[in-house]
Amino acid sequence: MQITLDNPASAPQPLSPYYSQVARLEQADGSALLFVSGQIAEGATLAEQTEGVFETLTVLLAAHGATLADVVNIRTYLTDISRLEEYGTVRRRFLTGTPPTSMTFEASRLFRPEALVEVEVVAAVPAD
Known part of the structure; x- marks a missing residue:
């Protein structure tokens, strides 16, 4: 298995030098x-x-x-978990x-004080 850590130039750069935005794990069958x-x-x-x-996630995945x-x-x-429906309306788009x-999850604080939402994803990329 090969692991590649990446901060794609096409996406907004990380807010800190202490993490990578994408970890890609290559599978034996060519998927990732x-x-x-x-x-x-x-x-x-x-x-x-x-x-x-979601716009940033789209760029990172692409x-x-x-x-x-x-x-x-x-x-x-x-x-504020009471705003879940407001978040969900955008997510469904x-x-x-x-x-x-x-x-x-409800979190009392996120990385930046003004942040109201943070989202992380795992994606499965099929083999070519």
């Missing part, structure tokens, strides 16, 4: 698993931040030949097929 670090985005509202997060349709697991951290496995 992508582990994408938690992403936050700027915006005044939860909806704006959620949209920005840099490795994947789309949001390849996502098999998603973890979401919200600073981006994840339109069969929903991936999912966990959602």
